[in-house]
Amino acid sequence: MRVGWLGIYAVLYLVFLYAPIFLLPVFAFNASTIIAFPLSGFTTEWFRELTTVTALHDAVKNSLYIAVTTAIISTVLGICAARASTRYGFPFQRPIMGFVMLPLVLPEIIVAVSLLVVIVQVFGLGLSSLTVILGHVLICTPFCIAILNSSFQNLDQSLEEAAVDLGETPASAFRLIVLPLVMPGIISSLLISFTISLDEFIIAFFLSGVEPTLPVYIWGQLRFPQKLPVIMALGTILVASSILLLVLAEIFRRRGLRRAGLKDTGGFL
């Protein structure tokens, strides 16, 4: 086998991408509190310690609550927007869709600061998980629309008309025909927005008040060097669950494609 310069480049690129992540479990099981080579011994002490920190548990629960709620709300909004843009025509459709997608490229720090000003100064509301959800829905919805747009666009419009022609109301035709066929897109959208919300830091940092999310909690812990191995253990668990989630999502997506007899146009994996 011939390995040219491009092959070497590809290997270096992958090493750069994944080596830091592989270091997480290495130090998570290392006995020393100092993150450095050589390794001093094997321990599961850091994982045990994870189970005793209640502030961490609260942060995890809080993050999961925010991520699940964000995923559901932004996916529902995404379904509405994707359907509106693919199925109907209305005045100023293109500029409206453009502005809806704009948060994709807006700097998050700007979004976070302006939301903070609006929520606290203009409306005089307190900060809580709800304000984080608000911010996360704002940044997740464009991703959901982008994913769902392609699902809705791939759908033959006459399928829905055929269901109506055969006696279904527009609502039941949507439920019986459109929804099952765009389900892989909906699941992708839920997963992506869940993941974005779960590890989002800037907006959560500005808007979370006294209920920190997991990333905000982790950032706070970094001030204490002796806590670093515990964070490594936490990171290991997070990476493992992300991989698991992605694999599940891909299995589900492929099964959906097979059932609908559609051609695989590429997913995450």
Next chain:
Amino acid sequence: MTQSLISLSAVEKYYGDYHALRGIDLDIGPGEFFSLLGPSGCGKTTLLRTIAGFEDPSSGSLRIDGADMARVPANRRPTNMVFQSYAIFPHLTVAENVGFGLRRAPQSREEKARAVEEALDMVGLSGYGARAAHALSGGQRQRVALARALILKPKVLLLDEPLSALDKKLREQMQGELRRLQRQVGITFILVTHDQEEALIMSDRIAVMFEGQIAQLDAPEVLYHRPKSRKVADFIGMMNFLQAKVETGDGAGLKVTTPSLGGFTVQADQAVGNGARAELGLRPESLSLLIGETAPPGTLTAAGTVADRAYYGDMTYYDVRFGGSETITISMKNRVGREVLEIGAPVEAVWDPRSALLFQGD
């Protein structure tokens, strides 16, 4: 017509500034195989979708079986449709697709299953019920779409270019099957097609549409032999158009002269002034070449040479030049003992002046 099943009067449809349907008046009888024929963009599909209830007319009225359809949505109309893409639900089985329309019917599960089996049997797909819909071939999808639309026993079956996605052999086979199926179920079929041959083969009557209007509505034979305008004549079948000058017109016919075929008398419905310019339409099969034969009585002849030829197997089409610059296409049936002529061969053409059509001013 004594009694019409579908009756449209003064139907107009605008999309913004675009005038898609212009004053459509149409009556279609029960049990009729009716075709809407025209080039793409002529409004034939819009008209079909208006009958189905997917488009609302901007003005005018539509009645089906006497009932005004203005406030009746698509899901409550006594029409069913076979879509151009077939619109087979890909996540359901064949049986679930065919039985989809029975979801709201009061019958028992067994009765529904029997109805599905009967519908599949009718289109020659018995035993296919458990198959996944996406695993079907093009022709099978078409049959499933037919069975699915017919299971509700609609008063009208609407077919939107149902054969355009099939290859030639299968298309010809399905044309025959559709026709037979229509006679069997006795339901009014309305077919939208841009294929004039398909319309001629299958229909009882054809409405030829151009630019949102019905240009001519007649039985296939009338449409083919007596097209009312040059545009219809040009769209249906093959037609030679010859420049002609009208010499004298009286009650019996018009004396015309043409550069290629000389002067002769043709029948014309409309009065044409002396010296007017007109066009003569002659179908390729209205002329023939004398290959070892003599001209029958009542016919005219002209001498020319073969400028080009196209061999079709059953027929040969000759482009013949008669002195002038234009060529006239003449079709000859190929049969034993009749040679296929070479390019450049001198020929004698024969035609019956009664088969010539006179067109003026369109």
